[in-house]
Amino acid sequence: MNITTEKMRFWSPEVRELKPYVPGEQPKIQNLLKLNTNENPYPPSPKVVEAVQAILADSADVLRLYPDPDATLLKQAIAKQQNVAVSNIFVGNGSDEVLAHIFKAFFVQQQPILYADITYSFYPVYSQFFGVKTQEIPLNDHFEIIVEDYKQPNGGIIITNPNAPTSIALGLSAIEEVLQANPNSVVVIDEAYVDFGAESAVDLVGKYENLVVCQTTSKSRSLAGLRVGFAIAQPHLIAALEAVKNSFNSYPMDRFAIAAAVASFEDQTYFEAQCQKVIASRETLVANLEELGFTVLPSKANFIFASLPSKNVGELAAQLREQGIIVRYFNKPRINQFLRITVGTDEQNQRLVDTLKNTILA
Amino acid sequence: MNITTEKMRFWSPEVRELKPYVPGEQPKIQNLLKLNTNENPYPPSPKVVEAVQAILADSADVLRLYPDPDATLLKQAIAKQQNVAVSNIFVGNGSDEVLAHIFKAFFVQQQPILYADITYSFYPVYSQFFGVKTQEIPLNDHFEIIVEDYKQPNGGIIITNPNAPTSIALGLSAIEEVLQANPNSVVVIDEAYVDFGAESAVDLVGKYENLVVCQTTSKSRSLAGLRVGFAIAQPHLIAALEAVKNSFNSYPMDRFAIAAAVASFEDQTYFEAQCQKVIASRETLVANLEELGFTVLPSKANFIFASLPSKNVGELAAQLREQGIIVRYFNKPRINQFLRITVGTDEQNQRLVDTLKNTILA
Structure with a gap:
């Protein structure tokens, strides 16, 4: 919409400059x-339907009550499926919200964060939103990530794996090389599409104190309509995400989202x-x-x-x-x-x- | 949790200082x-149950699809119930998220925002999160807002009405006085509890280009478990909120939240x-x-x-x-x-x- 300069005076100056994401x-x-x-x-999973039905019992009376602000049942279900501890899990209103919190929690630094020139187009948007400095690293001519490029001073690194929109996966040994080369930076592996044949970095979480893995239920669990994403990392990184979340919205996960996602994680066969x-x-x-x-x-x-x-x-x-x-x-x-x-x-x-x-x- | 200084190096410096809200x-x-x-x-409302049942039809197949990022059906239902236009409505994942976006959209200014010393304790948290300057204005000894105190230079004003935790309501004439005294500031009336006997400022939205009214379905609509809040304002203010929302999370409202809230707004009698x-x-x-x-x-x-x-x-x-x-x-x-x-x-x-x-x- 076209807003007059006069009416723009009500906007925060920095918000006048935002270039929002276009889904x-x-x-x-x-x-x-x-x-x-x-x-x-x-x-x-058919178990999702059953879980939601359970909320509707007794005239959906439970909806009058706030959800668990920590979504503990959901963290437990994810922890079990991913073979990590509950203290390794952060959950949010879709992985887009989880990523937003990641940018605020770790990436507001003196040095720029590094990400590929061709990758998820929300990264520059989050960066502008939170005042994060950025440096785009070109993929090579085959649209591959060159690990050597991620061995320069930085305030953090985010890699989509498999990358989007290119669909190409990076191997775990390359990811380990990035993690080892950047012991003072948080390295985020955004695994929205990992379940369709790539290797997850979740198994590296115990080994690297600077690793955050981000996943979503939107693609591989057919729950895009539900908005449930999560991050897996060591507890000192999860604590930063919780501090950010609790400074923004205490109850981001509604009762349907929690229950339906739990049911999905419990149906591994499906x-x-x-x-x-x-x-x-x-x-x-x-x-x-x-x-x-x-x-x-x-x-x-x-x-x-x-x-x-x-x-x-x-x-x-x-x-x-x-x-x-x-x-x-x-x-x-x-x-x-x-x-x-x-x-x-x-x-x-x-x-x-x-x-x-x-x-x-x- | 106790995080060592050494591991704190991964956190964004400003996040180390956050004092999150405690629900x-x-x-x-x-x-x-x-x-x-x-x-x-x-x-x-019993219609909420029916609306959610409809999503579960056909094996809940619709959950595999992203929700409408604009939640248009929900905006239409709210607009009809509130007697305003769809272009006057912004929706979010609970009024806590709506308020967070309001702080970013309007309150990051040179001057401090004004709010009561005794009011919703999330306001200072949002302020710290987004770098908003604040000035607390003491309520009088009867815990009432003194309108004269809101006639000083400011970067915005937020008033909870009825106030929490005091429960006392401010009349519309006092709110109009605040609006008129601050033609260059956004004045937010946070009406989480308005439906239990106070006067809503929604009817003033057409008259004041600097007014934002914020409400929630959590209290009067028995939907705390669902996380649906909304703001009502003139379109040039709604546009700022949309710019912020689309720089943070494109799809904050899941399909259950949209459908259930629509059903609630359509059942005015209940x-x-x-x-x-x-x-x-x-x-x-x-x-x-x-x-x-x-x-x-x-x-x-x-x-x-x-x-x-x-x-x-x-x-x-x-x-x-x-x-x-x-x-x-x-x-x-x-x-x-x-x-x-x-x-x-x-x-x-x-x-x-x-x-x-x-x-x-x-």
């Missing part, structure tokens, strides 16, 4: 094939089966797109990053949209010849491939 | 009479009946406590602020606790001879009165 579109259109925001194509289905569908999708001439980066995520050298993919995205299929196109340097495509069910992926083959590229 | 206790004890966090004694019941119970409770020798401040909230001149009320609170009744005691200057007691059902209030009369004060 992937959530169109309110029926029968759309939505492959633009990396949602899981399968419903959450979780693993769903991840395997997505991985299998991804491999089929990649093969089919390569057959159509696409170049697809090696993905360990529930999305792929694909280019079609002969075409303007921005136009391609617009043509797909006309056919009721939405994918994500970033009109940014270095990646404006790529589309980020969420892996759907085999049927959904086939619709995408068929539409490309029979209509758009025919 | 009212949420004990996990059965059969406790919990009159300490101003929760409503009645369940939410809402009004519940508020009237709480008000009636409050008046009975006040009369019964006065009979026992308590002095009770004139309450327009769902809690009362009461002292017993002959007793140390801190000890009284401990004795009540031994009897399974929790009330809130603030060991702070000026109010350490008062207890904040949430209004329960008539039966619950009677248990409190009987316990005082027959056991503690017998």
Whole structure:
């Protein structure tokens, strides 16, 4: 909206300069094939439904009461599934909130934090919001992280693994090298997509006092609609996150979010089966797109990053949209010849491939 | 927890100084009479249950999708109930988050913000968190706000109305006087408890370009477990809140919170009946406590602020606790001879009165 200078006087001066994050579109259109925001194509565990039903018992009377501000049951469920202690867990209203708290808790330093030039586009937004200095580190020409670049003075490091929107994973030995080279900096590994085939750094938490691992239930647990994210780290880092959280909002997790996420973490069998289905569908999708001439980066995520050298993919995205299929196109340097495509069910992926083959590229 | 200086080096320097908010206790004890966090004694509207049931249909498949980042349906429901436009509404994860965004959006100024010395104890916490300068303005000896004190240079004003923990309401003419005296400052009226008998400033929003009214569903709508708060203001102020929100967390409202809150706002009849019941119970409770020798401040909230001149009320609170009744005691200057007691059902209030009369004060 257009706000007059006169009315802008009410805004905090620093807020007038903010450039907020723009999330992937959530169109309110029926029968759309939505492959633009990396949602899981399968419903959450059936145990989630049971857990929410339990809250509704007795006229949902329990809703009149505040939730547990510490979400202890949820921390316990995550700790058990991740094989760490409850004192290693921090939870928040989606991993976006957890990341916001991470930036405030650790990254407001004299030195700039380091992150890749092509990565989650919320990082510069958080940085501006909290006054964090930043330095972007270019990925190489294959969109890979070069560990040597992360051996310079810094106020912290954040690495998305697998990276987004590129889908490429970094191995644990490379992550250990970054951790060891930066003993006085907090190194955050943002693992939003880790469950689709990459190696998690959670097992390194006991070994490195400077490591924070961040995960979400939005992708691999089919709970994007619920807003539950978490961080895993040693207790002296969790304490900083709790201090920040309790200076911002004491009760960020509502009763439904806590109960539903607990149920999801308690159903490991369902979780693993769903991840395997997505991985299998991804491999089929990649093969089919390569057959159509696409170049697809090696993905360990529930999305792929694909280019079609002969075409303007921005136009391609617009043509797909006309056919009721939405994918994500970033009109940014270095990646404006790529589309980020969420892996759907085999049927959904086939619709995408068929539409490309029979209509758009025919 | 005790963190060594050596491990503190990982924290952002400013975070090491934070003094987080301490919420009212949420004990996990059965059969406790919990009159300490101003929760409503009645369940939410039955329509809330139906709305959540609808999300669970089809294996809760919709949970795999992100919620509407703008929570448009919720804004529409609030706008209709409050008789304002959708463009006047901002929503957040509880009014605590809404208030946090308000502090960042408007109060990071050269001049200090003004608030009462006795009021919601989260205000100084937000201020420290965002680097907001503050000046506390003493209430008078009757715990009332003196409007003249809010006519000095400032970077913003926040008034809780009715005030907490004092329960005393400020009239709209006094609020208009504050608004008119401060045409270049944002004046926030925090109306968490307004539905229990005070006058809301929402009707003034059209008239004052510097007014923000903040409300919550936690008290009068029995949805503390859900975390839904909102602000009402002219669009140029809402835009600042949206810029802040979208620099922090794009999707703060989960699907359950949106749907359940919408259902609550659509059931005005239930809402009004519940508020009237709480008000009636409050008046009975006040009369019964006065009979026992308590002095009770004139309450327009769902809690009362009461002292017993002959007793140390801190000890009284401990004795009540031994009897399974929790009330809130603030060991702070000026109010350490008062207890904040949430209004329960008539039966619950009677248990409190009987316990005082027959056991503690017998």
